[in-house]
Amino acid sequence: MPDVLHILTEKLTRAIHAALGDQHAHTDPQIRPSNNPKFGDYQANFAMGLAKKLGQKPRDLAQQVVEKIDLENVCDKATVAGPGFINLHLGADFLNEQAAAALADTDRLGVAPAQPKQRVVVDYSGPNVAKEMHVGHLRSTVIGDCIARVLEFQGHDVKRQNHLGDWGTQFGMLIEHMLDCGADPRQTSFEVSDLNALYQDAKKKFDAAPAFADRARKRVVLLQGRDVDTGNLWAQLQSESYRHFRDVYRRMNVLLTEDDVRGESFYNDKLPTVLEGLQKAGLLQDSQGAQVVFPAGFKNRDGDPQAMIVQKSDGGYLYATTDLAAARYRIDELHADRIVYVTDARQSQHFAMIFATLRQAHWASDRVRLDHVPFGTVLGKDNKPFKTRQGGTVKLIDLLDEAEKRAATVIDQKNPDLSADQRDAIAHAVGIGALKYADLSNDRIKDYVFDWDRMLAFDGNTAPYLQNAYVRIRSIFRKGGVDSSTLDHGAISVRDPAERALAVKLLQLPAVIDAVADSLEPHRLCTYLYELASAFHQFYEHCPVLIAPDESTRDSRLALCELTARTLQRGLDLLGIQVIEQM
């Protein structure tokens, strides 16, 4: 089912063709939603630019095209305005039909499956084994999960990848410490109640006890040498760490599972091949004993070509090597058409160099799209990176606890009649939703200031505001005793300006999904949902539903409510946020 934007684009493209001839058969009419109702619902912006090229007057050109537009069944009118804009006013019948079709399309709400379907790898979250997740993992986890959900909803074949930090010299000391704590290589489970303590204790011993440090270094060699007992201990640490990640992901409503784990260790045996490949491609060079590549277009602080080290002078590999190996795996084995990396903005240059190297080595052809999705820092009220009052790292689990606690307090104030169980369930959805929404609703490239009061506010662009709009709609159905599954889809008939505005906004969902999938900017979806909820609240004020003047109006408004509820629910779901029936 083509959406409004596509229908209008098609109509205007035809009109341009008809007015100007075959050489303009594929001119983009530049259809955009109008930002002011007096300019219609949509506008075509092509005329000014095209007139310039053709040496004509923009308004004359626009008028020629307007005369060729087939308005039938779509627009009430199309008019030339201003310097040469074409304002398009959608017809009520068209809005009714489109809204009815979206309502009938239960799962997709009028969002057409993406063509062609692509295999998309989304790399996000990436915490470190043997450490608790902290605030530094929040943004990658939340943004990445949203992007994966959106691409999947479009119909793409999404492969989530959790690139865990599960390899490196620190595992020697961790494993030695595990042994000191009574771990047994021949058992399958080693329980850790506090991952951070495990790491810190190991580190303390490593720094203080030379004998222990010596054992740790030997243990690293054993680990890299595939010693069986050492491998078993390492695996126990893996699964114990993953237990923690799983708990955090579940509470956050993040879709990552153990199946998505492809940590650094997974690529360990593929690293020599990366070097051989670079050698074969003629890109590998020796520099002060290290093996490096010089991706085109990068300079260092002396103005010389910037090297990217892929093998240290002691023979060890670095994260550039692992990232190259991972990209090759994703392209060759996972058959990725597109790879999305969700990491903070500080790694922009690193990924630019990785991408350049992949292209130069012909490991990534032009048809593989490589996207780095950079994001800014979470700041405290002092505008510096978010820390605890003592200056320490903020644990993610503490953030989740406090989000729910604060949400519970707010819910208690607003709705004291709820049972404790109801209250807790609602506080979970609201608290976690607020936390995630605060992260998703800002342009991701910018830093943002973490502020509990603002994210949990029930007004403004927040998760609780959106969840509340949904709750209000459910409340209408409850109060009216109406079963939303038995609604007449064809009942929608917009008359009041508020009904009309709501319908126009509802029908913009497909275009918004497309924009998010292309730009990988979740805040666009947030902005849309906020505008939708605002449009609903205006409708709600001006258009009584249950006590509408007549039955057909009531049915129409109920159907609009239902479509709004489903759109909010779906939109929030794509953000990884849950709705509740009451709050």
Add this chain to the structure above:
RNA sequence: GCGCCCGUAGCUCAAUUGGAUAGAGCAUCUGACUACGAAUCAGAAGGUUGGAGGUUCGAUUCCUCCCGGGCGCACCA
């Protein structure tokens, strides 16, 4: 030193990728609950988009320079 990112109303943020009069929320002020959740709505006020040039029919958006802030620039990830 070079490179990347950011700078929009008092505060927190948008601006459909170059389109019309730069929009929201908070805070301030004025209205609206004997109609479905006032957890809302209607309205007022608030701007030299850090500054100066340039490109363009049109610039918050693109280019150059400058000023502020953040982050990168080889053996950590």
